[in-house]
Amino acid sequence: MPIMTESKMSAADEIAKQLTEAIHEHRLQPGAKLREDEICDIFGVSRTLVRQALRSLEFEGLLTIQKNRGAFVAKPSLKEAREVFQARSLIEPSIARMAAERSKSEDIQELEKHIKREHAALDQGEAGLALKLSGDFHLKIAEIADQETLEQFLRQLISRSSLVIALYWRRRNALCESNAHHDLITAIGERDADSAEEFMKSHLLDIYSQLDLQERDGGFTSLRDALRQ
Amino acid sequence: MPIMTESKMSAADEIAKQLTEAIHEHRLQPGAKLREDEICDIFGVSRTLVRQALRSLEFEGLLTIQKNRGAFVAKPSLKEAREVFQARSLIEPSIARMAAERSKSEDIQELEKHIKREHAALDQGEAGLALKLSGDFHLKIAEIADQETLEQFLRQLISRSSLVIALYWRRRNALCESNAHHDLITAIGERDADSAEEFMKSHLLDIYSQLDLQERDGGFTSLRDALRQ
DNA sequence: TAATCAGTGATTGTATACGATCCAGCACAC
DNA sequence: GTGTGCTGGATCGTATACAATCACTGATTA
Numbered sequence A, B: 001m002p003i004m005t006e007s008k009m010s011a012a013d014e015i016a017k018q019l020t021e022a023i024h025e026h027r028l029q030p031g032a033k034l035r036e037d038e039i040c041d042i043f044g045v046s047r048t049l050v051r052q053a054l055r056s057l058e059f060e061g062l063l064t065i066q067k068n069r070g071a072f073v074a075k076p077s078l079k080e081a082r083e084v085f086q087a088r089s090l091i092e093p094s095i096a097r098m099a100a101e102r103s104k105s106e107d108i109q110e111l112e113k114h115i116k117r118e119h120a121a122l123d124q125g126e127a128g129l130a131l132k133l134s135g136d137f138h139l140k141i142a143e144i145a146d147q148e149t150l151e152q153f154l155r156q157l158i159s160r161s162s163l164v165i166a167l168y169w170r171r172r173n174a175l176c177e178s179n180a181h182h183d184l185i186t187a188i189g190e191r192d193a194d195s196a197e198e199f200m201k202s203h204l205l206d207i208y209s210q211l212d213l214q215e216r217d218g219g220f221t222s223l224r225d226a227l228r229q
Numbered sequence C: 001t002a003a004t005c006a007g008t009g010a011t012t013g014t015a016t017a018c019g020a021t022c023c024a025g026c027a028c029a030c
Numbered sequence D: 001g002t003g004t005g006c007t008g009g010a011t012c013g014t015a016t017a018c019a020a021t022c023a024c025t026g027a028t029t030a
Helices: A011-024 A036-043 A047-059 A078-102 A105-123 A127-145 A148-168 A180-189 A193-209 A223-227 B011-024 B036-043 B047-059 B078-102 B105-123 B127-145 B148-168 B180-189 B193-209 B223-227
Strands: A063-066 A070-073 B063-066 B070-073
Touching (some): A047 A063, A047 B047, B011 B047, B011 B127, B047 B063, B047 B070, B078 B127, B078 B180, B105 B180, B127 B148
Antiparallel strands (some): A063 A070
């Protein structure tokens, strides 16, 4: 049982982290139920800690906890899906700008390492992992910008983006990463703040345009789910 | 013992809400310790629920929880203080714009009611309450803009702003509200998106400029606090 | 056959109990 | 007098126990 692989974290944080990863990588689909006892068995801890972890994921918007019913992987509505990407379009270009203004050479190296891992995952057909890494890439830029507050918010937005993509992505397997990330690295590396901002803006618009965010009735896996409010 | 004054909330949420209010109104100062047992006595519940509440306030950035040491009202650093207002300057003008585009007449009435309560609180010398209401005013605008995701983030930013003001406000008692809020209402009521955006921008800049965010050595109440990282 | 209702098992919500950690005060040595 | 090590009490972290709630099954009836 791999508990406390990272020493400084509380056990609850470790559970939260692993659950988060599973959701980001789409190993847990929106709507999936997370029973407390099951998670207790898996991690070998009591419900106390599991509930703490679930609650923290609820805060990040990854889970919906219904009283006396349990925790479910969240299913963002169309409105929320649009809001998430509107919010990202609002803050990420500025973040990219700041990152470009403050980047050091080792930052660029890290970004490039990151992009390599992304491509490797794509080549091996691990779409879920690639998606998670793509999110991490955006977070890494916020880190370079040295904006902890915005980074924290962006973390939530990216978490939700992952759910949005699981629900509304048009072409299931083709996560055509284009070379948007590469362009971003270049601009940031050259301290070209204007270009970095612009690339980020169009990159997000590109993702957004590949989502199917039209109003529609169905898409539910079962009638029961459809009627659960 | 006033538990569960609002029926739909869980007890933990109610505790969190009341603690949040106390911090927003500066009845609890940054650095204050919140002992679990004490809160248990006050609300008449077990530590289980109190800990849930404390944890949720930690997520909002209002508390810092140190392992085996307890929960303390957060003391934002200078960097964090700046970041909070930078973030607000980034998103709130856009929120004001959207609010102006979508406002209905009843929204304006609500905002005006709000501003009246603010002035009333100021007149009665309840600076803490006035500050909290001022934050609520900004949140109300996000609500009118119908942007739940940004609203949620703004809620956190305003929470932290309250702490920042407690720590770094120059003129302790003079919360010179000027007529910035009034100007905002006018612009939003007239659907003047450009003005709303502009007023919000300068309003935030105005607040920011009244903070004392210069680098300094002291300001610590004790060496102990100074060294606690 | 379809609908309703009661009972039962499963699951979550809350309280309590126990063990671990930390801090303050005091004794003691230097 | 100052610094160091120990001990008791306070406080927190985690596990367990019990209560409340919900969902499902199956019997009953129209």
